[in-house]
Amino acid sequence: MTERPLTFIHMTDLHVNAPGVEDDMLFSETRDTLRRTLAEIARMEQKPDFIVASGDLTNHGEPEAYRTVASIMDEAGLDLPVVYALGNHDRREGFAEGFSALYSDPTKPYDHDTVIGGLHVIVLDSSVPDEIGGFWEAGQVDWLKARLAEHADLPKLLVMHHAPMIDLTAGEMEWESLSRVATEELRQAIEGVNVVGILSGHVHMDRVALWHGVPVVIGTGHHAGTDVVALPGAFNMLDATGFAVGTLYPSGLQVTFVAHPQTREVRHTLDMQRILDFIEARKTAAE
Ligand SMILES: [Fe+2]
Numbered sequence: 343m344t345e346r347p348l349t350f351i352h353m354t355d356l357h358v359n360a361p362g363v364e365d366d367m368l369f370s371e372t373r374d375t376l377r378r379t380l381a382e383i384a385r386m387e388q389k390p391d392f393i394v395a396s397g398d399l400t401n402h403g404e405p406e407a408y409r410t411v412a413s414i415m416d417e418a419g420l421d422l423p424v425v426y427a428l429g430n431h432d433r434r435e436g437f438a439e440g441f442s443a444l445y446s447d448p449t450k451p452y453d454h455d456t457v458i459g460g461l462h463v464i465v466l467d468s469s470v471p472d473e474i475g476g477f478w479e480a481g482q483v484d485w486l487k488a489r490l491a492e493h494a495d496l497p498k499l500l501v502m503h504h505a506p507m508i509d510l511t512a513g514e515m516e517w518e519s520l521s522r523v524a525t526e527e528l529r530q531a532i533e534g535v536n537v538v539g540i541l542s543g544h545v546h547m548d549r550v551a552l553w554h555g556v557p558v559v560i561g562t563g564h565h566a567g568t569d570v571v572a573l574p575g576a577f578n579m580l581d582a583t584g585f586a587v588g589t590l591y592p593s594g595l596q597v598t599f600v601a602h603p604q605t606r607e608v609r610h611t612l613d614m615q616r617i618l619d620f621i622e623a624r625k626t627a628a629e
Contacts, residue, residue, distance in 0.1 A: 348459045349388065352586040352597065353379055354396040354503075354543030355563025357431060358414070360406035368401050368565075369579050369609035373414060375564040378602055379585045380418035390587070392423040392458050396543045397469065397503025398563070399426060403433025408440020428452050428469045429503035429544060430476075451479055455489050461538075461590060462496040464489050468504040468520055473624065474617070475517040476504025476524060476544070483527045490535050497538045497590070505542035505558050508551045517621050518545055529554055539588070539595040546579070548586075548599050559597045561586050566609050577612040581605045 357372045359365045383390065400407035415424060426444065428437060434448035445452050451467035466486060468476030490498060507516065507525040516522060539557045546568045549560040562568075567582025584601040 346388065347592075348461055348590040349390040350458075350588045350590075351379075351383055351390050351393045352396065352541050352559065352561055352588055353393065353564065354541075354561045354585075355398040355429070355546055355565050356395060356411060357398055357401040357563070357565035358407055358411045359401045360404055360410050363402075363404075363406075365401060370564075370566055370581065370583065372401070372564050373410065375583050375602065376411070376414050377418070379564065380415070380420060382585070382600065383420055383422075384418065386587075389420075390422065392425060392463075393420075394425045394463070394501050394541050394588075395427065396501050396541050396561075397427040397429025398431040398543060398565070399428070400433075400436065401431055401565075403431065403436040405436045405439035408437055412440060423456070423458060425456065425463055425465060425501060426452075427465045427501045427503055428467050430469050430474050432469055434469075434471070451482055453482060453485055455492075457493060457496065460496055462489075462493045462498045464498055464500050466500065466502040468502045468524070473517075474621065476502065476520040478524050478527060483531055486528075486531050490531065497536045498532075499538055499590075499595075500532075500540045502540065502542055504544050505540065505549075505551070505560055506553050508553055508558070517617065532556065538590060539597070541588075548584070550597070557595055557597075559586065559588075561599070562601075567604070567606070569606075569608065574614075577614045577617075578608045579610040579612065581607045581609055 438445050438448045455464040470477045504520045507519040537556050542560045548562050551558045562584050564583050566579035569578035569580050572578050582604045587598045589596045
């Protein structure tokens with residue numbers, strides 16, 4: 343019998359809120375969606391080796407919301423390692439309280455790595471407090487380079503909430519991804535390294551890009567899907583959620599998207615101008 347390939351779950355943008363909290367920026371029952379994904383994993387005949395949760399674990403970052411994530415995960419009883427990343431909706435202080443066994447110093451980004459079944463998984467914290475887009479803080483790229491130099495014989499899987507910027511002409515859309523500068527730093531850091539894929543979230547859509555030869559996989563996630571066909575005229579958030587199953591074959595990474603039952607009805611329409619004004623105000627404040 344041949345050895346079974348390494349398999350993992352990619353979930354993203356969990357946007358869990360604490361029970362009993364009024365939240366007018368929550369457009370679906372995200373606790374139920376997390377339970378639904380975990381129930382689907384439990385139904386898998388071949389149990390995956392680990393779970394990746396690539397950021398926006400909570401909608402507002404309160405400690406109670408992280409404790410809710412942890413308790414829903416525990417209740418599922420899957421007994422699988424979960425690799426967490428932080429996103430722009432997360433708060434480091436809240437995560438440190440809710441996941442104190444994993445993270446204790448909220449002054450530092452939550453960068454970490456682990457080896458699972460011959461795959462070196464490296465997680466970068468691309469969130470910056472109070473920003474929507476992704477950036478690195480001082481020292482993160484050096485940390486990444488040091489990790490990439492370790493386990494040189496093992497393929498690397500990178501996890502970061504914000505995907506690299508693919509369309510370099512879309513300067514005003516930097517909030518959708520890693521910044522242009524951070525993207526270039528990432529490209530230089532991984533040059534010549536066997537990176538089998540990058541798992542991300544943030545934009546709430548199933549999207550695959552080939553970025554300098556590296557597959558970048560984004561999932562719709564657990565909150566509300568972006569109405570891709572209505573862009574750029576309207577920014578609708580739809581009833582659409584799901585997760586993905588990743589399998590690492592000797593020939594490369596395969597990712598299969600699993601959609602939850604969904605209507606794709608509009609749940610909320612974001613005011614694009616408000617987002618752009620917010621970004622502009624942040625830029626002006628930084629100057
Ligand atoms: Fe999100």
